[in-house]
Every structure is written in C-alpha cells, then in structure tokens.
Amino acid sequence: MAEPETDFDRRPDPEALLALAEREKSGRLCVFLGAAPGVGKTYAMLRRARSTRDEGIDVVIGLAETHGRRETEELMAGLEVLPRRKVEYKGRAIEEFDIDAALARKPQLIIVDELAHTNAPDSRHPKRWQDVDELLRAGVNVWTALNIQHLESLADVVSKITGVSVRETVPDRVLQEATDVVLVDITPDELLQRLKEGKVYVPETAQRAVQNFFTARNLTALRELALRRTADRVDDQMVGFLRQGAIEGPWATTERLLACVGPDASSQKVVRIAARLATGLNAPWIALHVARPGDDEQDAESVKQIHDALHLAERLGAQIERVSGSDLAGEVLRYARRENITQIVVGRSRASFFGRLLRRSLTDEIVMRSDDVSVQVVMGDGRQPAAEKPHRFQPGSTQWAGAAAATLSVAVTVAAGYMLDRWLSLPNLSVIFLVPVVLCAAWFGLGPAILAAILGFFACDFFFIDPRYQFTIRDPSEFLALVVFLVVAFVTGMLASRVREYSQFMRTRAESAQTMFEFSRNLSGASNLEEVLWAAVAQIQKSLDARCVVLLVPNDGDLNLSAAWPPLDALDPGETSAARWVLEKSEPAGWRTGTLPNVRFQFRPLSTTRGVLAVAGVEFRQPDEPLSAQQERTLTSLLEQTAIAVDRSLLVGEAVKAAALEENEKLRMTLLSSLSHDLRTPLTSITGAVTSLRQLGEKMSQEDRQDLLASIEEEAGRLSRFISNLIEMSRIEAGAVAPRREFVEVGDAVRAAVERSRKVFPEFNVSVSLSQGLPLIKGDVNLLSNVLFNLLDNANKYGGGSAAVYARREGEDVVVSVTDEGQGVKASDLERIFEKFYRGGRVDGRKAGTGLGLSICRGLVEAMGGTIIAQSPAIRRRGTRLVLRFPIPEQPQQGKAA
Secondary structure, eight states: OOOOOTTTSSSHHHHHHHHHHHHHHSEEEEEEEETTSSSSSHHHHHHHHHHHHTOOOEEEEEEEOOOTTTHHHHTTTEEEOOOOOEEEEEEEEEOOHHHHHHHHOOOOOEEEOTTTTTTTTSSSSHHHHHHHHHHHTTTTTTEEEEEEBBBGGGGHHHHHHSSSOOOOOOOOHHTTTOOOEEEEOOOOHHHHHHHHSSSSOHHHHHHHHTTTTOOOHHHHHHHHHHHHHHHHHHHHHHHHHHHHOOOOOOOOOOOEEEOOSSSSSSSSHHHHHHHHHHHHOOOOOOEEEOOOOTTSSOOHHHHHHHHHHHHHHTTTTTEEEEESSSOOOHHHHHHHHHOOOOOEEEEOOOHHHHHHSOOOHHHHHHHHHHHSSSEEEEOOOOOOOTTOOOOOOOTTTTTHHHHHHHHHHHHHHHHHHHHHHHHTOOOOOOGHHHHHHHHHHHHHOOHHHHHHHHHHHHHHHHHHHHSTTTTTSSSHHHHHHHHHHHHHHHHEEEEEEHHHHHHHHHHHHHHHHEEEHHHHHHHHHHOOOHHHHHHHHHHHHHSSEEEEEEEOOOTTSOOOOEEEOOOOOOOOOOHHHHHHHHHOOOOOOETTTSTTTTSSOOEEEEEEEEEEEEEEEEESSOSSOOOHHHHHHHHHHHHHHHHHHHHHHHHHHHHHHHHHHHHHHHHHHHHHOOOOOOTTHHHHHHHHHHHHHHTTTTSSHHHHHHHHHHHHHHHHHHHHHHHHHHHHHHHHHHOOOOOOOOOOHHHHHHHHHHHHHHHOTTEEEEEEEEEHHHHEEEEOHHHHHHHOOOOOHHHHHHHHEEEEEEEEEEETEEEEEEESSSSBOGGGTTTGSSSSOOOOOTTTTOOOOOSSSHHHHHHHHHHHHHHHEEEEESSSSSSSSEEEEEEEEOOOOOOOOO
C-alpha cells in the first residue's frame, strides 16, 4: 500500500529556489537569437529598447552594430550611447566596447550587440561575452544579439553544413543561463529577398554571400537549429517554473553523461557531441581523463591535446575530472557507476597492429564491460592529419632509442649465444633471449620489449635451431619450444613494462611528496610573513622551473609586490590589472585563462575561509605548452600550502595585536580602578572635612578643628604622592628619567629618607643600621632617597608598625635593605609585586595603595644601574625584605668626591 503523499513531498525544489536566488543577485540577460545575419536581431532589440525607455527604464546603448542600415540607425535616435574605446591594432584605429565606462555609468539596462565578438588583444577579456558576464555580476541588466552558428557546441555542425569555418564562438552556458531568449525569425525566402535589396550587405558582398553562405539549404538548416535550441531553452524555463512552484508532474530519472577525453585528436569531437547530447537531454555531463601511471612524462603534443579538449569541455559547461589508474576501462566504468552516469561518450580507438593482437581497444573494452551503462561511440573522420599524428619512430625520440636498444641487445645476445653454444653445448638457447626482453621492458617500455621478443624469436630460429641460417625448423618440439618462448617473452615484457610504469609513477609521487615535505619544513621554520613568502616563491621556482611572484593585500586594499624569485622590480600595467582581477573576483587570470590571456603570468588567488589573502603569479619558461597534470597538481598543492602559511602568519600577527590590546585594556581598567579609589578616597575625606569646617566651624572645638585640618593635610599629601607616582611612572616608561651619575654617600640618602618618613608617618617606627666605611656608589642622591622613602611608605602600609633599614658592603656591591614585620608576600608573587598597579600577593590579603610604588622603585634603581628584589617569608619567618644592590665603582681620590 502506497504511503499517503504529504505537503513536504510537494515542496519546491531547493536547487531550483537556490538557482533563482542566485539569479536575483545578478543582472538579467536577454539574448535576441537569430538563424543568420540580417534576420533583424539588432532592429528588434533597439525597437524594444525604445518602448522600455518610454516606460521609465534607464536604457543605455553600450554598443550597437547597424552595418549602415538606415532603419536601424533611426531607432538609436534619442537613446543614450556610451562612447567607444579606441584601440590601435595592426596600424589602424578600431573602436571597442568600453566596459569600464559601462560599469561607471551602471544603468538599469545596457545594450551590447554581437555577443560572439573577439576583443582587441590588449582588452581586459578576450571575448565580448566575458564583458557581458562581468556586467551581469555587477547587477546590470544586458540585452545582446547572437547568431545560432556562434554557439560552441554547434560550431562544427555549422561548418559541415555551410562549408564555412566558425572562428568566433560563445559557450552554451551563456544561452542556458540567460533569463530570456527572444527568437528573431524570418523565412529563408524573406532573408534572401532582404539580401538582394541590399538591407543586409552591400551589393558586392551580398552577391558573394548568396553564392556561399546564404543559400536556401543552409538557411533552412540554420533556422531549424535556432528553433530547436530556442525550444530547448523554453522547456528549461518551464521545468524551472514547475520546480520552483512545486507543481506536480511526471519526473523522469535524470540523465548524466560522461565524455572520455584522451590524447588523440578526436577528443574535441567527442566533447562537442557529448555537449550536444547533454543539451538535447537536458542533462549534466562530465569530461573525464584517465591517466596511466607514468603519463606525466608523455610528449607535449599529447598534453596539449588533453588540455585543449578539457578546456573546450569546460567552456561548454562540463564538470572536469581527472583520475589515475592502469586499467583505463575499469577506471572509466568505476567512475561512471559511482557518479550514476547513464551514458558514456567515447571515441573509436585506433589501436596499433600489436595492440590489437595483445588486447582489445579501450572502446571495445568499455563496450564489453559496461553492463548497465549505455555507450555512444563517436566515429572519426576517416583520415588523420599528419600534423596531429606524428610518426612514433622519429630520430632522437624515446621510441627510436628503444627500437635501437632492442636490436642491439638481441645482437649482443646472439654473440653471447655463440660463445655459450661453443663452450657448453646447451640443448636450447632460447631462454637467454628473455634477457633483452626484460631489459628493454625495464628501460624503454612495452613496445621495445615486444620488438626484442620478436627479434629474439627469429634470431634463435636463424642462428641456433637446425637447419641453421634458415627460417625453418626441422624438429616440431623445437618449434613448440620456440613458440612457448615467444609467449613467455610477451608476458614477461608486459609484466616488466608494467613494473616500470609503476616504478616511474611511484618515483614521481615520491618526488612530489618530498617537495611538499621540504616546503612544509621551510614554512614551519619561517618566523614571519616575509620569510613565508620568500620560501614559497623559491620553492615554486625550484619545483616548476618558473618565475613566481606574490602580491599581498595591505590594509588599503590594493596589491603590493611582496616577493619574487628570480627577482623582479615591478609588474607592467596589464599584469597588475590581471592580479587585481584575481583579487576582486577570486578566479584565475592571465596566461591561458579567459581574462587578459596575453600577459606573461598566470595569476591565482591564495584563498582561505577568510577570503583572498594574496595573489600568486607564475611565469613558465615555455608559454606555448600547457601545464601537465603533474605540474598542475604540484602548483595547486604549493599554492594551497602557501595560502595556509600566509593565513597562519597573519593570524599570529593578529593574535599579537589582540594580546597587546587585551593587555592595554587590562591596564586601562586597572588604572581606572586605581584612580577611582586612590583619587576619590582622599578627595572624599578632604571634601567632608572642608564641609564640616564651613558649616560647623564656629560650633566646633579647637581640638576638632585641628583634627579636621590635619586630616585635610594628610589626605592632600596622600593625593600629592599618588599624582607624583603617576608622573614618575610615566617619565620612567617614556625614558625621560636621566639620573645624574655622581658619587653618592649611601648613608646620606638613607638618613634623608628616614627623616622624611618620620615626618609623614610619625607613629611608624624605623630603625637604621649603617656599616662603617661604606664606599661611595654612582647614582642620584635624590632619586635614591625617593626610592627608599617609597619602600618605607610600603612598609608603613604592610609592615606591622615598624621597619628596619640596613646598609652594608657585600663583595663588590653595596646592599641596602628595608625589612618590615608584616605578614609578608606570597612566594609566587615576589616578582609580580613590581608590576604596575598590582596590589595582590600579600599574605593577609590587604590591597591598600595604588600599586605603583614598587614599580617606580624598580624603574629608578635600574636607571641608576642597580637591582632590587623581594624576599618572602619562606626565607624569613616574618615580614618582607626588599633588597637593593649597587655595584661599587672605582673610588675617587681623597678630597675629590663630588
């Protein structure tokens, strides 16, 4: 029994809603599609634009090609037209669409004609459709015109129908992602009549066009293509509306296509046919390349074929995938089953004679093993251009060297066989011919090994089997042994060549792993961002033999050249524009990309979860050759590691700044707390005493008035000392304290500090003990006296009512100590009590005072060249001892003391 359908089952398709939301963020694209030039696309677009302008919409003409047609030019009257950008190209001035002016103007709607146009070489984008794509991402609505023959997937079909090669193409995804497609259609007879009337081309050009492109047969075929593609686009829109509205309907299982891309010239045809099938089936598709271990060392022509085919597939809207494995058919089918592929598109393999003898072709293997996946086999053209299929055995090539090695090794084996036959008289010498097979397989691969096996077969028959020096065999058993030798040689050669492939593959992977290990080690040893960048550019240059530059993004948002190896002074304006594009769009630009491909560097973003942190540019020594798969993997891995290291360095810097800010905030809060307590308390006492004297002064006794005045004086002194401490601390931290370096009598400074403390703290008992004959020290007597007074002030607060001051000589130092009889300081806080505003650490838990006194004392003592430490109750039974040490300088002669 079927389960009842719920509202949840009829909910809108989330992917459809997400796609709708993404389209709402960007501009809307309307494509006026025609079957051929002259059907009236520009005319219809401009006429509709005038009506839209009359409705109050801001409409601007960025570029419209009228081709001298008077009716079309009249429609441009009254519409704002942006000036074009003048470009010098091959000695003459041409006018191009100015995308920067369009972005600066940013109207609601802009008209950009001829979508498939190729821009001048120095333009930001090589194609006009890329300019339109940038306008859409900037939120500008665009109307444009396109002929059906300019769609990428139909270029080869149109060329076959009309005999005219289509050079300017537009990816199919542009039409698929368009918001609206308006078909501008007239019959072939009407178009031919317009051509004869001179409404399409001038008479001379029109006559040639009628004889070539503009024939009734060609126009009918192009019209059918335009109608079909428009119908497919309308169907896509209808399906999207149904999904967004959760409207019920019969939904079939989605088709998924897989195009197999290899190094042969037919791969591009496979890609185009797969794109057309995917468009017709409204299905997603994937372009897959399976590389055998060791294929990273294949020739540049094969690498270029693979790169061009994959790049074409990407332009046609495919998802690009690369896998590796020795069983190509098995890898293709394994990937197809994993990704739920319903159809595989593969080209017909052209295996060599020996290849057909040894195994089935890749196409046959896929067909034989694909039980649940349909296979579409694309037939070739029946001919193979010589330029695309170089001869395998070219002088100087690896194959030629392998053939020579196979021949030479068999010849050497024949000579060795003669000697063995003469000395040992062996009954069967065929086994020694396995040696050149194994050696050729290990050094040169399967082809030379098979050649060595065949040469060994005939050499053994000719030289060592009776009748000798003839290609005949008298004894059937010897013939059987020779056949067995050939089979064993073939198997041994295949196994040895496979071991060689895996050895090369593992060596390449080991080198890549070693490269990444060295790079990671270098990055881990980098202590700052500059070292990270230089380590990155040096490693990329070493690994890829390419110049590398890294541009950082400073606080102002622009780009600065931060590292380059080999060294480079600056980038030219085009390269800077490409790097800035990467920063803004977070996509590659420059060499072999769709944005500014004529610059020498390929720029890529160094991105993390926080966005683009920097831009890396790589310049290869051979710009005409594409990157191999191994180079691409290495470059991607190095850039990813660099991005992580840059992010880590920036995070460390931000953490240091955050710690400093936290410390400053903590200091600020402590200062405010201290100020609120140590300023408000004496001010409150002073204000209360003054108020009492003013209101009750005459009614109070003389003794009470004296007590209030003494309280005012005491609190004012306390406030004065606090302000003095703040000023003194700020002078110390600013380096403004410059003590005089003169000879000081320690006893005088001690007596001055004690006398001052007795006046300020009359109830505080201070005992003094000075050794006889204390040497002089270098310092400032006033600063030393202030230090000792602060220590006595501290002892008065925490010392239990009494303190002792000692001064003596210990070795080469003069030691002055102040010891109180209080509860003491915790052992863990003996250093912290010298920090600013720190008032904890006392065993009794009291936190009186500002927390600046001991910090000021340390600053002043160190400024005079001395040291100060605290000793805890762990050393003494009771109280705290603060010990000052000053080095003893060379004493002045008698009578010359300052």
